[in-house]
Amino acid sequence: MFNKMEAPLLDEMVEGAVDYNGHPVCRFTSGGWRSASLIIGVEIAERFAFYGASSNLINFLTDQLQQSTARAAKNINAWSGTAALLPLLGAFLADCFLGRYRTIIISSALYVLGLGLLTVSATLPSLGISACQQTEKFLPCSPNPVQVILFFFSLYLVAFAQGGHKPCVQAFGADQFDGQHPEESKAKSSFFNWWYFGISLAGFLTVNVMSYVQDYLSWSLGFGIPCIVMVFALAIFLLGTRKYRFGNRGDEENPFVRIGRVFITAIRNWHVNSSEIAHEEETHGLLPNHNSKQLRFLNKALIVPNNLKEDGHACSINEVEEAKAVLRLIPIWVTCLAYAIVLSQISTFFTKQGVTMDRSIVVGFEVPAASLQCFTGLGIIISLLIYDRILIPIARKFTGKPSGITMLQRIGFGMLLSIISMVIAALVEGKRLKTAQEYGLVDLPKAIIPLSIWWLVPQYILFGVADTFTLVGLQEFFYDQVPSGLRSIGLSLYLSILGIGNFLSSFLISAIEKLTSGDGKQSWFDNNLNKAHLDYFYWLLVVLSAVGLAAFLFSARTYIYNKGNTTKEDDRGRMIKQDPCVEFK
Template sequence: MYGTATVSGEVESPLLNNYVDGVVDYKRRPVLRSKSGCWRSAYFIIGVEVAERFAYYGVSSNLITYLTGPLGQSTATAAENVNAWSGTASLLPLIGAFVADAFLGRYLTIIIASLLYILALALLAFSTLLPFDCENAIGGSSCSPQLQVIVFFVSLYLVAFAQGGHKPCVQAFGADQFDADDPEEHKAKSSFFNWWYFGLCAGPTVGIFVLSYIQDNLSWGLGFGIPCIIMCFALIIFLFGTITYRFDEQTQEKNAFARIGHVFVTAARNWRVEPVTISAQEEVSGIMPYQGSQQFRFLNKALISPDGSSEYGTVCRTDEVEEAKAVLRLIPIWVSCLGYGIVFAQTSTLFTKQGATMDRSIGSTFEIPAATLQCFIGLSIIILIPIYDTILVPLTRSVTNIPSGITMLQRTGTGIFISILSMIVAAIVEAKRLKVAREYGLLDDPSAMIPMKVWWLLPQYLLAGTGDVFAIVGMQEFFYDQMPSDLRSIGLALYLSTLGIGSFLSSFIISVVEKTTGGNDQDGWIADNLNQGHIDYFYYLLAGISAGSFVMFIYAAKSYVYNRYSSKCYDTIHRCNMM
């Protein structure tokens, strides 16, 4: 539209070249590159996400302590509830992204989700003020002993619902501020995902450290109320940046869901069409003979008319069929990342319960909350992201000639491998903790403090953070980059759903392990008294599951072909494999 070239190859006008093609401002006007988007907009968007993650982790990081403490649930039940909630929170972005991409748009969805977030956090703080013990409550018989539980879980899942609309849209909207067709903005866009995750971890690190102390030592109501105030400021910050944002021009005649759905329906309708007819129609349609089109050739049946002839013309366009193939190609990668999601779920549940049994004292008077150790995941990420972006990327870029240094799948695979190591280390440390408990005769005392410093858990937390630098950022960029442009909120929701399904699978595995290793009045691997359990065996089991997932990932990645519209591939036939 703007800055196009003439027949001779010369740019029509320097002024026109300053406009960004395909985007408009908040008043639907063409936007100047020098006054919109890029980092000037990204700072506002990263800021609102830092606040949102501060609020979310301020609730989730110490949730298991609240469930096993004030609400009186068992360790296994609390772990299952935390996994179920975090899994739901990671799956709901699929709904939020669908609403944004199909109806409301990312900007409006972010605003509505933020308002819902504020309401949910206010209710969560209010629920802690309700009487739980009716015998000691004012009014006694007039109160409901389950009222606090009901209001708490309703508001908790309302938080999950709100972040489901907030999280995928904010990140996609942030990445939309960079023009992949501009060389400088293209490099900045790759760095955006790194610095996005940097900010994503800075907020939780502060939130976990500050809020977990407030919740454990001062007030749960205050600990849940502060995130509500922070989200109010975050919404104001986001609105301040409106005049700088770039918005998609929305030139497609029908949305991506309709286009891709039409491809699958038409292909299914033509399932009896002979291969010879398909080949002839492919030639007419102009499909290029690159590897991407050779995958899922059954979808090419959508290119021909229902009766199998070509006289009526094609039913679906070539680019629509390729979009459908692009989405289908993501499924094997998505499935193979689920093992990482299972490991990811342990840091806020069993890792925290381990730390609660250990010596957490600093000096003679101060004792850190067990959930505070999750800060070290964020700290490791905060340290490693700048090193990765400023040192590792330029070094590897000089060898691979890839702007991001290594491919997105190579980065993700590295993170999955590190997750295996983190589970092995966690198992070794837990075996050491049990040995100390046995030596001091503390196996039968669930409330005893094991004379072993909590810093023994640091390696597994640091490895978890290192794995996130590779796997999480790799998945974010991959699922965003490989989706059609008007489905990129869905792409980021797919990445989040790997963590959500992983949490559900973790909950399922815990339930199975509890039933198969316990019974007959015997404690299983995951017992209320961790000293009588064997979480180390459970960690070894997860290491094995993650190793199987890694093998599946390698196989899927070796055969994966990056989309031809991907900005990460530069060779003439648009192929860019992991290996």
């Protein structure tokens, strides 16, 4: 059909992009803000649905499913960890098989199904009166086993769905801009700012609206509204199909295959001596100060294995550098895990603290404890604007860098802020426990302590500011430093930090609970928070975070940027250009 239409001018065509039918696209009738705005709207709706289902889980598990505080926190950490790791699978399927567009549609459908089943699970207790409810008027009854099974199945289905949705939507939105076009390149940079602003705004609205609905109206409605919102998100996404730009890879080899071949070839050449490696480095034009001096064992992949001399071939220098770029990310990834452990406390213990405090604003109205999470979003929104409009221009004058500060400096500063936030959290929790003792409320777990919930606001806001530096910095860092064919994987790598961090938090809680609750001792996570010692736990996290920050700074000082766009080869595979940049030096 395309060849029957009037062909657009060559300078109006977008190189490397096609429409839904596989035809070349015109710059002025496809993509751009017209498409990206729809995709941002889809992400805002998806985040509203996700936060609506997850932000108040600690209260659902302890109140509706009668779980202990420690068990509920561990279950939430395990689920959050799974939800943050699954984007790796979703990104792999999208990059290698389904494509981003199809992955988004399939994931959205599963999202709706999961949220729908979650609504049903919350409705089950109201469908009938159990024998326990008929005989026990005052004591809590155990939840229906069917409800528990359906609830967790639905919850993990939501996690699986967002695992496909999360890494693809942002990458697909960025695909709507041509990075080689001056004006669209500027718009693409602005897109990432508006993207994070949008999801922060969604989180801010969600925890205010949905926490009230779930605490004071019903959990069925509290899960049903996110389900309806997700239906609208899918409809909005489909509306833009004819205007979207789709990537056209052509016959480009799968990046997983390229990187895997480098490691396999290097392993096969494990016996190669240093003189042979030096010869190959000289042949490929590697300079003494080249970043290939790091991870030099992978340079063995430049040599054809002896047992494959006839039908085998050596890897190119660009393929070796791709593999090194991925491997260099590991120390940064590992040292950021402490930050993720701290971050997981916002939706668990912070919320349970708030339940025990004075939440009244006016007579007859109390602030839902989970709604304080909106201050994290507020901190992100305000600090993003200040960072972009004030701090970066000032930093540029001192550093001469277009970005003001480097990505790793941005991440490290956010980690420092998270440590300060945990110090504040520990001090506030100590004051809460002291107030409970002063008023004789230690043995009354349901009593409201005469300490305003607003004491928790500073730690929430400071965490939001920390996210502006660390999470946005990690997102940019992993997107920028992975090979170009693995952008979805790059965006999911920083999410996997949060996933592993949640699992580590769950493990840490289990270990501490076991160590502190034996021989008749009071657990740090006692169901009666007035007897617990969350302050000790917070101080422990301060120490772990400080160790993590020190390890991060050490790794960052030796990290060399992957300058993929400046690395080229001539027709003989010789390196002709390289401009490495070392951070934190």
